[in-house]
Amino acid sequence: MPSTRRSSPSVVPEQLGFDGMPERLFVCTPSKLGAYADCPRRYRHSYVDRPAPPKGPPWAHNSLGASVHTALKNWYALPTASRELDALPKLLKATWVREGYRDVDQERVVYRAALRWLETYVRGLDPADEPLGVERVVATKTAVLAFNGRADRIDSRQGPDGPEAVIVDYKTGRSGLDADDARGSQALALYAYAASRVFRRPSYRVELHHLPTGTVAVHEHTEESLDRQVRRAEQTARDIMAAERAVAGGADADAEFPTNPGALCSWCDFRKSCPAGKEAASKDPWASVEHLTE
Ligand code: SF4
Numbered sequence: 001m002p003s004t005r006r007s008s009p010s011v012v013p014e015q016l017g018f019d020g021m022p023e024r025l026f027v028c029t030p031s032k033l034g035a036y037a038d039c040p041r042r043y044r045h046s047y048v049d050r051p052a053p054p055k056g057p058p059w060a061h062n063s064l065g066a067s068v069h070t071a072l073k074n075w076y077a078l079p080t081a082s083r084e085l086d087a088l089p090k091l092l093k094a095t096w097v098r099e100g101y102r103d104v105d106q107e108r109v110v111y112r113a114a115l116r117w118l119e120t121y122v123r124g125l126d127p128a129d130e131p132l133g134v135e136r137v138v139a140t141k142t143a144v145l146a147f148n149g150r151a152d153r154i155d156s157r158q159g160p161d162g163p164e165a166v167i168v169d170y171k172t173g174r175s176g177l178d179a180d181d182a183r184g185s186q187a188l189a190l191y192a193y194a195a196s197r198v199f200r201r202p203s204y205r206v207e208l209h210h211l212p213t214g215t216v217a218v219h220e221h222t223e224e225s226l227d228r229q230v231r232r233a234e235q236t237a238r239d240i241m242a243a244e245r246a247v248a249g250g251a252d253a254d255a256e257f258p259t260n261p262g263a264l265c266s267w268c269d270f271r272k273s274c275p276a277g278k279e280a281a282s283k284d285p286w287a288s289v290e291h292l293t294e
Pocket of ligand 1: 261264270
């Protein structure tokens, strides 16, 4: 019996404005939508204010994440016969991002941890597997959004009704992740929604691969749950466009894009120019890598 998740993708009618003209689509990536959902003020500083306020110094955890992602991307770029463990130190060293660490000693400890994670992770991969895409941009449109995003990896796997596109996202943060994180990730859902259209095959399964613990958090979407995430993203886009229109019409930009102080302020690029964020930020800049040891 066919599974309930296999209904065909919904066709989205073009949305018309009051004057009968198609409304402007909101061009977005998952990080753009996520920035607004996390803190409208951060969104404004990142995407609206020109010139943008000066950013703080780079974060060590961003450098670590970027280095690991690039090493994995380059591992898949090797010929199959060369995808071996001993390729990893060279790959990681070649694209290691040095910015943001407290000192060379901390950087060395983090480098060794990253190499250990990569070695453990790559041991579990089949070098002969060719993903559908590695750091692959997928794009699609809805009635409101012109979405594009770069997925870490899109695997081709056999599903119950034929080949499917599986979205894989690498994570290098301190905390482990579970199925709720995979289920709730709007970015993963949007990648799956777009991948099904780009590759013209079902894409329901999304996975978070947490390299520090070697765990994989999985969620199997349905057509309905993907549609729900798309509608949520569309609502965020409408809120942003309404705030931008209000500011263009003379409304107070601080009121239209309010702050949302909280735990994320510790890692916000703009906290130096944000009094509310300065007060809320409680962690030192290296808190997310300090736990790593030899
Ligand atoms: S420091 Fe906090 S409140 Fe201020 S912009 Fe950044 S995330 Fe928002």
